[in-house]
Amino acid sequence: MSAPMATNETLPARAALDQEWRKVVNHGLLLALVLVFVSLANMPVSLDSRMIIEPMLSMGYLSLLWIPVVMGFIVSSEKVLEGIAYHAKGAREVLAGGLVGVIGGLGLSLLVILIDNFNLRDPLVNWSPALLDLLQFGNGIGFGVIIWPVLGFGLGVFGGALHIFTAMTRTIVGWVVGAVLGVAVFETVIIDLLTERLPFEFITDWFYFIRGGLSQQGAVTAALIGGGLGYLRVLAQRGVVPTPVQDYKQLVGPERTRANTIIIITCGVATAILPLLLGRITNELLANVGLFVLLALGLNVVVGLAGILDLGYVAFFAVGGYATAILTSPNRGDSWPDWVPQSHWFAALLVVILLAILTGLFIGAPVIRMRGDYLAIVTLGFGEIIRLLFLSDWLGGYTGGAQGVTNIPGVDLGFVEIKGTDPRAIFYLVAVFCALAIYVSWRLEKSRLGRAWMAIREDESVAEAMGINTVNVKLMAFVVGAVLASFSGAIFAAKVGSIFPTSFIILVSIVILVVVIVGGMGNILGVIAGAAVLIGVLGGPKQPGLLAEFSEFKLLIYGALLIFMMLKRPEGLVPNVRRTRELHQEEFLQDAWLRSQVDADEQDGAASGEVAPA
Amino acid sequence: MSERLLTIDNLSVTFGGLHALKNLDFHVDKGEIVSVIGPNGAGKTTFFNMISGMVEPTEGDIVFKGESLIGLDPNQVTARGIARTFQNVRLFANMTILENVMVAQHCRTKQGVFGALFNTGGFKQEEAEIREWGEKVLGFFGSRLVGYRLDQPASVLSYANRRRLEVARAMATKPEVILLDEPVAGMNPRESEELTGLIGQLRDEWGFTIVMIEHDMGVVRDVSDRVVVLDHGETIAQGSYEDVSTNPDVIEAYLGRPAEEAS
Amino acid sequence: MTAAVRSKAAPRTGVDWFLTFMRVGLSFFFISGVIMFVLQQIDPQNPIAGVLNPDATGLTADQFEGLIISGLSQGAMYGLIALGYSMVYGVLGFINFAHGEVFMVGAMTGMITSNKLEEAGLWEDAFFVSLVFIILVAIVCSTATAVIMERVAYRPLRGSPRLIPLITSIGVSFLIQNISIVLLGPGAKAYPSLPEWLSQKRTVLFLEVEGTKLMVILVAAISMAGLWYLVERTKTGRAMRAVAEDKEIASLMGIDVNRTIVTTFAVGGAMAGVAGILWGILFRSVIHTTGFLPGIKAFSAAVVGGIGNLGGAMAGGLTLGSAESLAPLMVLEPWGINGVSQLRDAVAFLVLIFVLLVRPTGLFGERLSAEDRA
Numbered sequence A: 001m002s003a004p005m006a007t008n009e010t011l012p013a014r015a016a017l018d019q020e021w022r023k024v025v026n027h028g029l030l031l032a033l034v035l036v037f038v039s040l041a042n043m044p045v046s047l048d049s050r051m052i053i054e055p056m057l058s059m060g061y062l063s064l065l066w067i068p069v070v071m072g073f074i075v076s077s078e079k080v081l082e083g084i085a086y087h088a089k090g091a092r093e094v095l096a097g098g099l100v101g102v103i104g105g106l107g108l109s110l111l112v113i114l115i116d117n118f119n120l121r122d123p124l125v126n127w128s129p130a131l132l133d134l135l136q137f138g139n140g141i142g143f144g145v146i147i148w149p150v151l152g153f154g155l156g157v158f159g160g161a162l163h164i165f166t167a168m169t170r171t172i173v174g175w176v177v178g179a180v181l182g183v184a185v186f187e188t189v190i191i192d193l194l195t196e197r198l199p200f201e202f203i204t205d206w207f208y209f210i211r212g213g214l215s216q217q218g219a220v221t222a223a224l225i226g227g228g229l230g231y232l233r234v235l236a237q238r239g240v241v242p243t244p245v246q247d248y249k250q251l252v253g254p255e256r257t258r259a260n261t262i263i264i265i266t267c268g269v270a271t272a273i274l275p276l277l278l279g280r281i282t283n284e285l286l287a288n289v290g291l292f293v294l295l296a297l298g299l300n301v302v303v304g305l306a307g308i309l310d311l312g313y314v315a316f317f318a319v320g321g322y323a324t325a326i327l328t329s330p331n332r333g334d335s336w337p338d339w340v341p342q343s344h345w346f347a348a349l350l351v352v353i354l355l356a357i358l359t360g361l362f363i364g365a366p367v368i369r370m371r372g373d374y375l376a377i378v379t380l381g382f383g384e385i386i387r388l389l390f391l392s393d394w395l396g397g398y399t400g401g402a403q404g405v406t407n408i409p410g411v412d413l414g415f416v417e418i419k420g421t422d423p424r425a426i427f428y429l430v431a432v433f434c435a436l437a438i439y440v441s442w443r444l445e446k447s448r449l450g451r452a453w454m455a456i457r458e459d460e461s462v463a464e465a466m467g468i469n470t471v472n473v474k475l476m477a478f479v480v481g482a483v484l485a486s487f488s489g490a491i492f493a494a495k496v497g498s499i500f501p502t503s504f505i506i507l508v509s510i511v512i513l514v515v516v517i518v519g520g521m522g523n524i525l526g527v528i529a530g531a532a533v534l535i536g537v538l539g540g541p542k543q544p545g546l547l548a549e550f551s552e553f554k555l556l557i558y559g560a561l562l563i564f565m566m567l568k569r570p571e572g573l574v575p576n577v578r579r580t581r582e583l584h585q586e587e588f589l590q591d592a593w594l595r596s597q598v599d600a601d602e603q604d605g606a607a608s609g610e611v612a613p614a
Numbered sequence B: 001m002s003e004r005l006l007t008i009d010n011l012s013v014t015f016g017g018l019h020a021l022k023n024l025d026f027h028v029d030k031g032e033i034v035s036v037i038g039p040n041g042a043g044k045t046t047f048f049n050m051i052s053g054m055v056e057p058t059e060g061d062i063v064f065k066g067e068s069l070i071g072l073d074p075n076q077v078t079a080r081g082i083a084r085t086f087q088n089v090r091l092f093a094n095m096t097i098l099e100n101v102m103v104a105q106h107c108r109t110k111q112g113v114f115g116a117l118f119n120t121g122g123f124k125q126e127e128a129e130i131r132e133w134g135e136k137v138l139g140f141f142g143s144r145l146v147g148y149r150l151d152q153p154a155s156v157l158s159y160a161n162r163r164r165l166e167v168a169r170a171m172a173t174k175p176e177v178i179l180l181d182e183p184v185a186g187m188n189p190r191e192s193e194e195l196t197g198l199i200g201q202l203r204d205e206w207g208f209t210i211v212m213i214e215h216d217m218g219v220v221r222d223v224s225d226r227v228v229v230l231d232h233g234e235t236i237a238q239g240s241y242e243d244v245s246t247n248p249d250v251i252e253a254y255l256g257r258p259a260e261e262a263s
Numbered sequence C: 001m002t003a004a005v006r007s008k009a010a011p012r013t014g015v016d017w018f019l020t021f022m023r024v025g026l027s028f029f030f031i032s033g034v035i036m037f038v039l040q041q042i043d044p045q046n047p048i049a050g051v052l053n054p055d056a057t058g059l060t061a062d063q064f065e066g067l068i069i070s071g072l073s074q075g076a077m078y079g080l081i082a083l084g085y086s087m088v089y090g091v092l093g094f095i096n097f098a099h100g101e102v103f104m105v106g107a108m109t110g111m112i113t114s115n116k117l118e119e120a121g122l123w124e125d126a127f128f129v130s131l132v133f134i135i136l137v138a139i140v141c142s143t144a145t146a147v148i149m150e151r152v153a154y155r156p157l158r159g160s161p162r163l164i165p166l167i168t169s170i171g172v173s174f175l176i177q178n179i180s181i182v183l184l185g186p187g188a189k190a191y192p193s194l195p196e197w198l199s200q201k202r203t204v205l206f207l208e209v210e211g212t213k214l215m216v217i218l219v220a221a222i223s224m225a226g227l228w229y230l231v232e233r234t235k236t237g238r239a240m241r242a243v244a245e246d247k248e249i250a251s252l253m254g255i256d257v258n259r260t261i262v263t264t265f266a267v268g269g270a271m272a273g274v275a276g277i278l279w280g281i282l283f284r285s286v287i288h289t290t291g292f293l294p295g296i297k298a299f300s301a302a303v304v305g306g307i308g309n310l311g312g313a314m315a316g317g318l319t320l321g322s323a324e325s326l327a328p329l330m331v332l333e334p335w336g337i338n339g340v341s342q343l344r345d346a347v348a349f350l351v352l353i354f355v356l357l358v359r360p361t362g363l364f365g366e367r368l369s370a371e372d373r374a
Helices: A021-040 A043-047 A059-075 A091-117 A129-135 A141-161 A167-185 A187-195 A201-207 A216-237 A244-250 A253-277 A280-305 A314-328 A345-367 A372-391 A423-445 A448-458 A460-465 A470-496 A506-519 A524-538 A548-552 A554-568 A577-583 A585-608 B044-051 B074-080 B097-103 B113-118 B121-139 B147-151 B159-172 B189-204 B217-223 B241-245 B248-255 C014-042 C047-052 C061-092 C099-119 C127-157 C163-184 C211-233 C235-245 C247-252 C257-283 C288-305 C310-335 C340-358
Strands: A051-053 B004-015 B018-029 B033-037 B059-064 B082-084 B177-181 B209-213 B226-231 B234-239 C201-204 C207-210
Touching: A021 A043, A021 A059, A021 A091, A021 A129, A021 C163, A043 A059, A043 A129, A043 A548, A051 A059, A051 A167, A051 A216, A059 A091, A059 A141, A091 A129, A091 A141, A129 A141, A167 A187, A167 A216, A187 A201, A187 A253, A187 A280, A201 A216, A253 A280, A253 A423, A280 A423, A280 A448, A280 A470, A280 A506, A280 A524, A314 A345, A314 A372, A314 A470, A314 A506, A345 A372, A345 A470, A345 C014, A345 C340, A372 A506, A372 C163, A372 C288, A372 C340, A423 A448, A423 A470, A423 A524, A423 B113, A448 A460, A448 A470, A448 B097, A448 B113, A448 B121, A460 A470, A460 B074, A470 C014, A506 A524, A506 A554, A506 C163, A524 A554, A548 A554, A554 C127, A554 C163, B004 B044, B018 B044, B018 B059, B018 B209, B018 B234, B033 B044, B033 B189, B033 B217, B044 B082, B044 B177, B044 B209, B074 B082, B082 B159, B097 B121, B097 B147, B097 B159, B113 B121, B121 B159, B159 B177, B159 B189, B189 B209, B189 B217, B217 B241, B226 B241, B226 B248, B234 B241, B234 B248, C014 C047, C014 C310, C014 C340, C061 C099, C061 C207, C061 C211, C061 C235, C061 C257, C061 C288, C061 C310, C099 C127, C099 C163, C099 C257, C099 C288, C127 C163, C127 C257, C163 C288, C201 C211, C207 C211, C211 C235, C211 C257, C211 C310, C235 C247, C235 C257, C247 C257, C288 C310, C288 C340, C310 C340
Parallel strands: B033 B209, B033 B226, B082 B177, B177 B209
Antiparallel strands: B004 B018, B004 B059, B226 B234, C201 C207
């Protein structure tokens, strides 16, 4: 937010031993608990196979090492309030971080001793010699017990020291870490991009180790590049170097429109070229991400624009998938009468749209007048009912029951058939529909309907008093979301070639919700970014992402992420200005009130020459 | 004789044993400015809530231009031509000032998903008309709510400007009758005076019929054609300001009776 | 001032017509199903059954009895879980989506403890003591989970727009489920076998009941009695009722609202912990998803009984449990639907939708706090 005003006093740094001991101990214990939990959750052991920097740093060790740094930073974080004096940071903060790290490390030492002497494998399944070995760094127990408080101290000190770094140092350090991690995490994509069609093996050989992970020189190079970029950013912030982003924000009117068009065309070209350069697996990943982007954009209309929490959203995905399957596959259930033709995918799509609209109305009508909480549960119920119906033996003649519908053909465009075996083509198909979804969301947001949705989000009864038929308007949101989800279902059917009820469990609805929330409710760019980051890197409900090792832990991370975002940053990662206003209402109102006092004084002074009382 | 727009007949509503309104009779003719006054708890805002459809009566009828309003949803009442403001200003705080008056025109416009998606000529024209009417309505208050203000969120406005925007929003719904719920509450004398003049203009230049709840007797005296006094959910007096202000029942309702007369 | 209760005399808009159609349709579905069932019982070869359900067989009295007892014991557990949902909704006005996981935590810790007791040989020998012990352990763990949940995830969001705490609770639910997976493993885990004498059938009044189900109902009844005593007769209970009525006024009366809210969560959690043990004893198997479906059904039970209303929560639970047990055979099968046991879960949701369409305030009426009353 805003930097502290000049009127804020800065008191001198406090003495090193002047600690809030209770706070330090509490944070230390919390750190110990988290470290022990992460160990027993098997993250270090199972992620150990992925190297960040060969041979020094594996993802497994990293999963433990980052936590004391963060905790060391948090223990000394203070919220700076305008007008209130605050202390400068110094050795005290560094020491606090270190102490917190020591206590956390002692927790791990205790764990090491316990694993060595007791067997709690039942019930804690990950209580294993492998874990012990990892925690001891391959050495004996003495090493294991001593190393962690020491490591904790060092890492905690670093975390605390972040407070005393200058802003420039912090920025550069951030960029260095980000660059190294980024190059490591996106290894497969980068290698693919540079070597599949382009002859840049020499770059990847330099950066990466044969078996995976950054080589040491690669890590150093990445760090240098990151540092350089960070430095440029600092210069940009200081105004020494002009940035394109700042220039862009200055544009208005027809220049802005022209700039927007250029950006859109560039994105379009990039989207078209990228799959050609990438290998099969990466394209498969991109196609998956695309499907989720489409689903998330649809849910964004329902949750983000209209403010309706639909937990049964997967039902529309299912309707799209099953309708496409039944209409195009020769292997559908035997109960269907002969006059239901085996159609082309695009013909089936028309029926899919109709069915999605009907389902949207059918589910929407009863729930639309309910309280938000009830609506969530009832939609979840509907989602489950639909899945159970598709799974049941009763309708099995029509839907294939647990065996699903198989042998779904791809999309026949005449010159090419888009099937699951060709991920590149699937990606293009998905990209086209995503573009459609983006266009629809964007146009609707700026229309009469979009304004009505905003008003309903603000104050539903007043919106009704202003003449908005809230029932119809909310139903409209439901229907639009349903149609977009059904598109995704139709593509999914053609891609996978078969449809089973297990693809449509509630988990899918919740993961899409996490993507929308984390990315930014109501914000198209945010939703896309959220899908790319979460589904692309960590993986979807049933599909692995770039970091396949995280498959066991991704749901845990999503749950924690959802809670964290709601507590700290409910507007999402890429926030919508308006949404941020809504969610931080009080802070904005206070600022607005202050400003209005100034404005009112000005106006009254101008109008009548008097100064109104404040 | 001008047309009788709104007739309220024997209106009653009970909230769990409390008779908020009792056999209330009321009427408004086209072009009138009627004030509804009464001590706190008399049922004035409940009365407005009944007309605008937010609360349903237990007895009685509300007839607007020959048709009953009973059982209609608030948005249907607004579509018929009755708009209202709220006692505690309830703007769409995070929407811009212009958007507030644009969204109020929802029931007067019809473009839907189709028009928005295909950016049809009809859509563009309607958006332009909505914008134009919105700016016109905002212009009623001089330069305060226009210009650079249009794209600012409503939450930045000062209190008096918020009340003005509240009125502008009601005007934007293109009603025949506007229900103003304490329009000058919290304003200083100069602002109240200005708004009083504007209320007169609303009737004279813009053709609205006004029903107003007010506590500020100066405003009531200056602008009303007729005053209706409510107490404990019933009408206890009606007439011009002079008649009503000297009516002993009214004085008793506000100030009470001297102790020796009580028993 | 928000819109007060509006009763509509006749359907006016398209949506209203559709809703009336749904109400009529569902009522017809349920009632005809029961009528056809009764016909089937009287004469399995009756003409209607011939058309819809040719394989019709009636239910014997024993089967019927068995289904009712199952339904009641299941419903008792739903009722215990529903108490937590109801209390939290009555006080804070939002659904604690993660309450089902509080129940699961109780069941899981019961599983761990009972297996340890069995290893130590105490399970069979000192069964009642063991049982009490695992109930206490489960209560402690569930209560702790609920209290921590409130403190970390819900209290900071007290003033937020309604959607936010609900979404957070979804996150908490998700998180707890996955904590269970990563710490304890993804498979289902078993409770140790119960002593022979417990599972025997006994005769109570004129019914033959399995010992385990009888115990479930008894323990549920005792817990309910304890809760009633707490809420109606103690100072804490009075505070809880006051805070549930109107938080602001309660604080003006000198009640520590935060502490009382924590107590509400704790009591709800304790009830769910007991339910977890009962579930483990009855079904003998627990997995990380154990809390999910019963949680949603328990919430439905709370709504059916009237949200905020404790007696209603238990009544709703019993109703829903019985409906779930009986409806597949009494309502669905007469219509000719085969494989009805798969649709059991769907029945619970249908009942919820039906109640919300026909009588949204529940069987016994809602009790909401002043801030939430529409």
